[in-house]
Amino acid sequence: MKKQSSHSVLFEENTWFFGNKIVFQNDSAISYSGYDTVANKFTNQVLNPIKLTDSTLVFHRFQERGYYNQNREFQITRMEELIDTVRYDFKYINKQPKLILYLDPFPLILSTNKPLSFNETKNFESIKFLIADYSIGDQIDRSLLKTRGIYNYPNYTIEDCEFIENKDITFKIIGYNSIYSIERKRIENYLVQEIVNVVTSKLGLKPEYRPMRQWVSGSDYEYEFYRWSGHGVQINLSRSKYIGSLAYKTIYDGNDWVLSYDDSYLQSILVETFRNGKPQSRIIN
Numbered sequence: 001m002k003k004q005s006s007h008s009v010l011f012e013e014n015t016w017f018f019g020n021k022i023v024f025q026n027d028s029a030i031s032y033s034g035y036d037t038v039a040n041k042f043t044n045q046v047l048n049p050i051k052l053t054d055s056t057l058v059f060h061r062f063q064e065r066g067y068y069n070q071n072r073e074f075q076i077t078r079m080e081e082l083i084d085t086v087r088y089d090f091k092y093i094n095k096q097p098k099l100i101l102y103l104d105p106f107p108l109i110l111s112t113n114k115p116l117s118f119n120e121t122k123n124f125e126s127i128k129f130l131i132a133d134y135s136i137g138d139q140i141d142r143s144l145l146k147t148r149g150i151y152n153y154p155n156y157t158i159e160d161c162e163f164i165e166n167k168d169i170t171f172k173i174i175g176y177n178s179i180y181s182i183e184r185k186r187i188e189n190y191l192v193q194e195i196v197n198v199v200t201s202k203l204g205l206k207p208e209y210r211p212m213r214q215w216v217s218g219s220d221y222e223y224e225f226y227r228w229s230g231h232g233v234q235i236n237l238s239r240s241k242y243i244g245s246l247a248y249k250t251i252y253d254g255n256d257w258v259l260s261y262d263d264s265y266l267q268s269i270l271v272e273t274f275r276n277g278k279p280q281s282r283i284i285n
Contacts, residue, residue, distance in 0.1 A: 005052045005123060005183045010118060010260050016112050016113075018108050020155050023110055025047075029050055030045065031045075031062045031146050033079055034079060035079055035096060036068060049136065055121075055123040056280060057085075058083065059062065063079065064076045064079060070177050086262050088100060089121045090121050091120050091269075093269065097116040102124050107264070107268050124265070126205060126265055127231050131169065131259070132137055132165075132169050132207055134171070134182065137263075138179050139177045139179070146161060148160045148170070149250070155275045156271050157274075158173070172276050178270055178274070183258065183260045187237075187256055187259075192226075199228055206214050207226040207227055210224065210227075211224055214243065222241070223238060223240050223241075224241075231265075232259075234264065235261050239256060239258065
């Protein structure tokens with residue numbers, strides 16, 4: 001690795017892992033260019049020197065490609081060579097040194113077994129949106145929330161909560177009171193264009209737009225949506241229209257818009273921060 005950055009020392013005589021997988025060792029990226037489909041194992045380990053600046057990292061890697069079988073198991077059929085140029089940050093999460101690679105659509109958060117001392121970097125600033133004056137990563141007073149559901153994943157827990165001040169707003173919460181995602185329901189049609197203008201301006205991206213139509217043959221619903229995805233942010237503005245039996249039309253005839261806001265970069269950091277939290281229940285704790 002040509003020393004182009006003061007951060008080069010954080011790679012020298014060091015190993016960075018993603019889970020149990022070695023990603024960087026000393027000045028090189030480590031990956032496998034082959035996969036034995038009979039033995040079900042990776043083959044032909046490759047080391048490629050990385051290129052580092054104070055804000056970006058360039059590295060070669062091989063990505064698994066394949067398909068999901070009937071049991072929803074991913075079957076690897078080949079390895080594809082990729083060259084990534086990514087922004088990175090060094091941060092302490094739970095007092096442990098981490099290297100964050102801002103790959104799209106989800107970042108890699110790497111760990112090391114070596115004690116390191118560094119000043120945290122801020123090479124990537126997330127583009128934040130406010131809904132009811134709250135954004136992803138903010139902390140919220142639990143007295144403002146009513147828990148509707150709890151989802152215990154292997155290493156973390158997400159709570160689905162209703163905002164007591166406005167039942168049209170729901171938050172997903174991680175780590176007791178940190179906001180993981182936000183959804184706003186019952187948005188009237190005349191507000192849509194101003195939402196489109198704000199999101200498009202802040203992200204610098206035009207939305208993917210699909211007009212109202214039946215997406216699955218025989219479905220009882222038609223759907224319309226605007227969708228943005230960039231800089232780690234995913235925003236979806238959508239509505240559905242019931243076209244099924246007239247007997248149920250008055251029950252399912254809502255046609256207002258729903259706005260959902262996620263940020264895969266911030267969410268990955270939140271999951272890493274609150275990993276191995278205790279499971280929760282609405283009945284007993």
